Amino acid sequence: MSTPLPPWNQVTAVVCGFGVSGFAAADTLLHLGASVIVLDEREPDDPGGGSGPWAESDAEKARLLEFLGADLRLGPGSTERLPRADLVVTSPGWRPTVPLLVEAAAKGVPVWGEVELAWRLRGEDAAPWLCVTGTNGKTTVVQMLEAMLQAAGLRGLAVGNVGTPVLQAVMDPEGFDVLAVELSSYQLHWSSSIAAESAAVLNLAPDHLDWHGSLEAYGADKARVYEGVQVACVYNVQDPATEQMVRDADVAEGARAIGFTLGVPGPSMLGVVDDVLADRAFIDDRHSSAQELATLADLPDAAPHTVANALAAAALARAHGVEPRAVRDGLRSFRAGPHRIALVAEIDGVRYVDDSKATNPHAALASLTSVDSVVWIAGGLAKGATFDELVQAARDRLRGVVLIGTDRDVIADALRRHAPDVPVVEVVSREDDLMDRVVESATRMARAGDTVLLAPGCASMDQFRDYAARGDAFVEAVRRLDGRA
Template sequence: MGDRDVTLSWIPTATRLSDWPSAQVVVAGLGVSGFAAADGLMSLGAKIIVLDESTAHAEKAGLLEQLDVTVRLGPGSTAELPPGTDLVVTSPGWRPSAPLLRQAAAEGVPVWGETELAWRMMQPERVIPWLGVTGTNGKTTTTQMLEAMLIADGRKAAAVGNIGRPIIEAILDEVDYDVFAVELSSFQLHWMNDINLHSAVVLNLHEDHLEWYEDQPDPMGLYAAEKAKIYQGITHSCVYNVDEPLTEAMVEEADVVEGARAIGFTLGTPAVSMLGVVDDLIVDRAFIEQRQRNALELAKVSDVQPAAPHNVANALAAAALARSYGVHHSSVAKGLQNLQLAGHRIQQVAEADGVRWVDDSKATNPHAANSAMNAYDSFVWIAGGQAKGTTFDDLIERHRGKLRAAVVIGVDRYLIADALERHAPEVPVQVLDNPDTGVMDEVVALAGQFAQPGDTVLLSPGCASLDMFDSYSARGDAFADAVQRYLG
């Protein structure tokens, strides 16, 4: 243990310039973030061992092995921590209860996420400011809006993190970025410790990913605590949702750098130190000198597409972060106008015979599904997947009067079907037990039979997708393809 004690002594304060060639680092998981972590560690010169229970990443493994990285794939590969491990870098979805991570904790081996490693790789002299976005819903949209505003202002910016592009990948990029718009999930925040963001927002907080804390007495409290970590050490602005007091309480309790400000956003008229809406305009009363008496127009509500309330709230949050960074007020509108959002969020894929077909596959929890349901007067609901410990009673009770019918799939299909039976027994429900991705053709055909002119067929699952599909985008693509086949 003597050699390890010497090596470990610098890891808690490690930077890019530390003695990485002397360290043995285990990368847990070979997905997108795991591969990026291995790439980053190679640039530092560390000895790397990559472990993954899945054999799905054989091509990535072969590439890493050609670069002298040790890779072990398949069942049992993560059962034990390799001897001599000095640091574990874990993929975000790994729970602390995983045997490998539990053993690391017991042996005093630090565990970081890819996010922590990325932050350390910028120190001490190449630090790029991070503008952080988290919350249960709206993270990706808000991050894309923020990136668009930054780019419209002439900044070299990149949207990274949970949005799909690892932060390390951007750090290793040849582009000399000015700023990162960083989407952070609760999983990433769990493994994040010594990071000081420029500014950050918690958009909202609702039940999601509670299965991660299923063995704990207060899962929702723990989930909230993970989200609140984004405010720790903020140097400029903690942005909160005025309509969700819990987010303001997080700001009040956060240990921030002296001089950092609390900035609210609201769909109503803003008070001082807030952004809000006045006469269909998005306005700023936070980042102007005359904020005690005046507000500055940033954009029109109509610049937000779609201009649904939840999306206007996303735009307000993005604008607050952008303005905190020093973006000119005119660049907020320009960014919103130039924005091309990624798909699968309330995206119409077809319309025929008076029926709209809408892909909202990105709605991976009930609260996100609620936002889509608010937009339609009558719909056939396609639901199901991994419920992640959430419930659907409130959602169904709220929208039962609009439900034409429901088609339910996925591992937690009966949880949703039972809630429909309790709260909307008059609604026809079809439960499909087929676990194959090809079931989407049957789903679409059944939905089409239920739908009447004026209805919307709404894929808004309220559940994660990985029980059947590679991602929510793959699920949405399967739906869109099945719709095209159905409509001929």
């Protein structure tokens, strides 16, 4: 049992990392009256390195925190030793093996993530949390869920890893009826007391193994989302690992296991009957009947991963009491975010599609299997992942491959083993024309009817600020090509 913290005005909190969540944590703690020390290896004039480049807005936030009384310790060496502290709030990207965090644990100083801090700061009548994690599909599911909640007339918001920090939503003076919370494995690792109203693990595939150390550790952090669930644990029938997580979870008495499937649903499941999304979980006579929620025509597309995401979101919405009509209306109004299987242009019969958000092999494979003939743009930071299974599954669809980034050899080796006849071009430039050269190389291989697909299967930080910057560069290069066509 951890020692309770003193009142906030007697707490010294060290905030590790000055990203979106770090700023939210520092700002909130200052307003609570805590003394706050912010540590980051970067400096405002550092164009890169550390945990990523500073933007002009970061420098503005740093000045604001200093004005509010924060002690900012920035630059190389600032994170080598732990200052005296009652609490450490860490950026979700910081590994548990970072010496400063190891030192905190050895001294018995609690280490929380921003999400854990948000949970502990909720008021008595706080909005319930509907939590979503998994290797892929999290952002789409919470945005679909947000649309369903709002269609039901609720003040609901998608928060967490999707954009709006959870702390910002929790501290909002107007409050919300319900929060759709996207959680990464990093955020869950640094959370220990969250007990969601309902939660879903969408899937489990190797990702972030360089951070977690093993698939088992990665899965264990994902499984934390089910601990203490009050109403429903939503799992993927096609992914037995997610069902086992539910079986192993310590949940509130009466909490139910609810499956979603692309097949015909059994009792306590949501699934597909012909072209209908059907509910056999949240109806009175679920053993002999089903409730229509929507049709495939109500979705942005009928790709398998889109249907699965819609079912998972619907399960969480229904667990919260949302009526079938609002599920349908939410799906009809939903629009996918940028860089997620987005058509950029069609030039001379070739479609150019941006799926820069596919940052692991599992997501890239889902994207590749949605088209018949593809020139695949891939590469970046593999995060310990392998690509053999992806290449074996997708090789008959590959017209050619363009590789970029630090770990392009990992993908090239898999292609040599399992698709040796597929043409491969490596683009090694780090200059501003990188994506222009990539798009031109892909265009030379493509034929009318093909899709040039940016689905890197890797993280982007070796060459770009983030996946959005990588996607933007691709979009701009395609548009320049279109202007010349």
